[in-house]
Amino acid sequence: MRDLRRCRSALSLNTATLGHRRAIEDVVDLCAERGFGAIAPWRRDLANRRTADLASRIRDRGLTVSGLCRSTDFTAPSAAGRQGAIDDNARALDVAAELGAACYVLVVGSLPVGERDIEDARRQARDGVAALAERAREAGVPLALEPLHPMMAADRSCLNTLAQALDWCEAIDPDRRGVLGVIVDAYHVWWDPDLAAGIARACREKRVLGFHVSDWLRITRDLVYDRGMMGDGVIDLRRLRGWLEAGGYAGPVEVEIFSSADWWTRPEEKVLDVCLERLLTVC
Amino acid sequence: MRDLRRCRSALSLNTATLGHRRAIEDVVDLCAERGFGAIAPWRRDLANRRTADLASRIRDRGLTVSGLCRSTDFTAPSAAGRQGAIDDNARALDVAAELGAACYVLVVGSLPVGERDIEDARRQARDGVAALAERAREAGVPLALEPLHPMMAADRSCLNTLAQALDWCEAIDPDRRGVLGVIVDAYHVWWDPDLAAGIARACREKRVLGFHVSDWLRITRDLVYDRGMMGDGVIDLRRLRGWLEAGGYAGPVEVEIFSSADWWTRPEEKVLDVCLERLLTVC
Numbered sequence: 001m002r003d004l005r006r007c008r009s010a011l012s013l014n015t016a017t018l019g020h021r022r023a024i025e026d027v028v029d030l031c032a033e034r035g036f037g038a039i040a041p042w043r044r045d046l047a048n049r050r051t052a053d054l055a056s057r058i059r060d061r062g063l064t065v066s067g068l069c070r071s072t073d074f075t076a077p078s079a080a081g082r083q084g085a086i087d088d089n090a091r092a093l094d095v096a097a098e099l100g101a102a103c104y105v106l107v108v109g110s111l112p113v114g115e116r117d118i119e120d121a122r123r124q125a126r127d128g129v130a131a132l133a134e135r136a137r138e139a140g141v142p143l144a145l146e147p148l149h150p151m152m153a154a155d156r157s158c159l160n161t162l163a164q165a166l167d168w169c170e171a172i173d174p175d176r177r178g179v180l181g182v183i184v185d186a187y188h189v190w191w192d193p194d195l196a197a198g199i200a201r202a203c204r205e206k207r208v209l210g211f212h213v214s215d216w217l218r219i220t221r222d223l224v225y226d227r228g229m230m231g232d233g234v235i236d237l238r239r240l241r242g243w244l245e246a247g248g249y250a251g252p253v254e255v256e257i258f259s260s261a262d263w264w265t266r267p268e269e270k271v272l273d274v275c276l277e278r279l280l281t282v283c
Numbered sequence: 284m285r286d287l288r289r290c291r292s293a294l295s296l297n298t299a300t301l302g303h304r305r306a307i308e309d310v311v312d313l314c315a316e317r318g319f320g321a322i323a324p325w326r327r328d329l330a331n332r333r334t335a336d337l338a339s340r341i342r343d344r345g346l347t348v349s350g351l352c353r354s355t356d357f358t359a360p361s362a363a364g365r366q367g368a369i370d371d372n373a374r375a376l377d378v379a380a381e382l383g384a385a386c387y388v389l390v391v392g393s394l395p396v397g398e399r400d401i402e403d404a405r406r407q408a409r410d411g412v413a414a415l416a417e418r419a420r421e422a423g424v425p426l427a428l429e430p431l432h433p434m435m436a437a438d439r440s441c442l443n444t445l446a447q448a449l450d451w452c453e454a455i456d457p458d459r460r461g462v463l464g465v466i467v468d469a470y471h472v473w474w475d476p477d478l479a480a481g482i483a484r485a486c487r488e489k490r491v492l493g494f495h496v497s498d499w500l501r502i503t504r505d506l507v508y509d510r511g512m513m514g515d516g517v518i519d520l521r522r523l524r525g526w527l528e529a530g531g532y533a534g535p536v537e538v539e540i541f542s543s544a545d546w547w548t549r550p551e552e553k554v555l556d557v558c559l560e561r562l563l564t565v566c
Contacts, residue, residue, distance in 0.1 A: 116519040151434040153474035154501050154517045164476045191436035193447045218437050223503055234437045236399040
């Protein structure tokens with residue numbers, strides 16, 4: 001396994017971790033000062049500024065962009081709504097390309113309100129990703145399918161396991177042209193009895209585009225916004241990273257913590273300090 | 284598929300649905316009056332009364348016992364703790380036998396506080412179930428492994444998918460002596476991309492000991508106690524029952540709703556009326 005103290009370029013900060021309270025330019029500077037090597041902004045961070053300016057700043061500070069978050073849901077009640085999502089995601093791909101993002105992160109959506117047919121939602125989402133794949137190839141930005149925890153299956157994502165994400169990759173991109181891969185987010189997949197096998201397969205099939213870390217708190221009070229800092233929960237993060245690196249993964253380790261009642265209430269500088277310390281001691 | 288209006292004997296009420304506020308004797312009477320055919324009590328319902336008396340009352344009212352809930356966690360920090368759990372569960376098996384319960388429901392436990400090794404927890408739990416299986420055969424009460432939703436993997440159960448439960452059944456009871464099976468609880472498994480295949484396998488391997496129904500609310504406010512009434516959420520319960528019955532399942536359809544802020548605050552009589560109506564119209 002890599003010694004992360006010697007791989008600062010691999011240490012990435014997903015801006016959601018700070019709750020989107022500070023301007024992205026400040027966040028870039030704060031990360032660079034502390035020795036992070038990469039950053040993963042959200043589209044909302046980019047509102048009301050020129051992408052090229054932000055891209056320059058990120059480069060100037062010595063950072064790379066480990067990913068751009070995240071897609072508009074591919075599921076919708078109407079065909080027009082689904083096409084609208086594809087078009088919107090295609091525009092985001094152009095932004096990702098201009099930023100030099102290593103991937104565009106896909107959270108695919110799930111059941112439209114009032115619907116119960118999750119198999120149909122899955123077909124819609126997979127068709128949408130397939131339609132976007134060609135645009136991704138043109139833009140030169142790989143699509144990163146992120147399976148979300150099954151507790152988010154009703155409203156956020158009908159893509160819920162690593163195996164399912166890899167099956168979609170094989171169905172949509174059987175020739176493995178580098179256009180489609182997966183994010184392994186520890187929070188979403190840690191519980192999976194087939195995780196070791198899934199990670200081995202993902203590595204073998206050259207699909208791993210990112211590794212996100214946070215922690216599962218034993219007492220979890222909210223289904224979305226109560227993630228823990230690495231080391232404060234039950235996930236054996238180092239074991240997961242070991243599986244990935246045994247399979248050849250050498251990409252970023254990206255902190256992504258949604259924590260409305262805790263970490264998002266603390267000063268950004270302190271949060272970043274703790275993230276970095278835990279990346280080096282726990283992950 | 285069965286017409287449940289003609290299968291009243293299959294309609295079961297898990298007493299957790301009423302929040303354990305009324306004495307079990309009253310609950311038995313209320314269920315019988317409404318035409319339920321079965322009941323699934325919890326061990327806590329049985330405190331301070333003779334099991335034989337309760338068994339008589341249940342029989343006299345024309346009900347059967349679809350299951351006894353539930354096991355003491357098999358996982359523990361010490362070997363003595365784990366043996367204690369097995370012994371405690373063996374005593375519960377005797378109670379289940381006296382009640383004439385169709386099965387003893389196993390929720391296997393997960394990580395002891397402070398632990399992060401879920402693979403070890405899974406070994407502990409599986410070993411515990413294996414140790415109990417012989418006692419179950421002697422008592423004549425099958426053990427029903429209930430995989431719980433992955434959001435309960437940290438503290439309640441390290442058994443999280445139907446496939447995993449079926450693998451444990453095959454490992455522990457390869458000769459299929461009727462000592463070990465599974466509960467398919469819609470709430471826990473509805474999200475699983477492999478659910479149709481898993482149910483088909485469970486039927487083929489003669490493992491299905493029960494089918495529990497409730498609903499997943501699109502907005503879920505608590506990881507344990509915010510289940511919805513059938514029809515109020517996103518699960519296509521009839522499709523699930525269809526898969527089970529296509530595989531030959533002809534057992535009970537048991538309502539089990541944990542709902543501390545909603546259904547547990549309503550009068551038991553009204554809750555039962557709604558359960559019955561939804562069983563007949565939604566499930």
